[in-house]
């Protein structure tokens with residue numbers, strides 16, 4: 117029996133296994149739609165290898181070829197669709213579908229109407245190659261800093277695309293009729309690279325899903341459930357890093373420590389649920405005033421810190437007063453009742469990138485203590501940390 121038969125059997129079985137794995141990943145890892153697309157992509161791949169294995173049983177060579185071609189194109193298209201969904205890439209899938217239909221029609225034309233072996237063997241592979249390159253770009257471009265799994269997947273897609281490009285070009289070089297020498301070379305390159313690329317792509321996609329999950333978990337571990345702010349642990353982890361980057365970008369950095377005034381009284385008057393609602397609404401109001409890069413953390417019951425960077429020292433200093441007036445501007449509604457809320461603020465300017473964030477928090481906390489002692493609903497400034 118030809119070794120190609122065994123390679124095809126291996127490809128068929130591994131495609132089925134990958135499809136089942138992606139189906140299970142869809143079920144267990146939060147029913148992400150893109151996992152379903154990848155499961156279908158590998159199922160189409162299995163159908164493609166199955167069709168090739170069953171070639172001797174087809175009465176019409178055109179039917180056999182067009183079926184194998186459609187499974188190959190569907191597999192790459194569904195895989196790409198999955199990546200587009202995961203990365204929220206704005207590519208209009210209708211264009212890729214239309215491109216697939218045109219390629220399919222062209223392959224049919226050169227297979228059944230005006231026979232040209234080189235073209236009917238290579239055109240659909242060129243379609244697959246273009247999609248593989250698109251995949252690599254989508255995966256790398258959607259975030260400023262790609263995950264190692266994404267880099268690995270993009271490299272695998274690119275290498276696979278390049279190998280297929282060589283194989284397709286050799287197939288095309290046959291011209292209108294079969295050329296045995298080119299055909300043998302095509303088969304050699306194809307069957308050396310396809311199994312490795314196949315396994316490589318599947319493993320990297322699984323690795324991407326695991327990395328996404330790890331990132332989600334890490335985000336959850338650093339998020340306060342009630343207010344959706346960063347929690348104490350998260351602030352210590354990202355605050356220091358942020359401080360260094362912002363100061364190196366010549367930004368003016370301030371740390372604001374604030375605390376809702378007489379929160380115990382709010383709890384006593386409106387109950388714990390009322391207190392929780394105040395925390396939620398107050399943080400929403402504050403968040404609406406922040407820039408995208410500011411870090412907003414809840415580090416205690418009704419105590420928060422914000423690390424901001426502004427292009428002038430005055431803006432960075434005055435920002436706490438904007439927050440104070442915003443919070444006090446109107447009462448918070450809770451069960452048809454109005455709760456007046458104010459907060460006190462301690463602010464410290466940080467000028468040196470090596471400043472330890474916990475030292476800055478300590479000094480801002482001392483300033484907050486002064487604001488409380490001066491009658492609450494106030495902003496107090498600590499001596500800047502040089």
Ligand SMILES: Nc1nc2c(ncn2[C@@H]2O[C@H](COP(=O)(O)OP(=O)(O)OP(=O)(O)O)[C@@H](O)[C@H]2O)c(=O)[nH]1
Pocket residue numbers: 342375376377378379380381383387388389390391392395416417418488
């Ligand atoms: N509703 C609610 N209350 C909380 C939460 N965490 C802490 N608290 C309450 O917040 C209150 C904080 O009270 P204090 O530390 O005395 O502070 P305060 O009443 O705001 O007084 P000042 O800070 O001096 O203005 C306590 O009664 C805590 O039980 C929470 O997640 N939800």
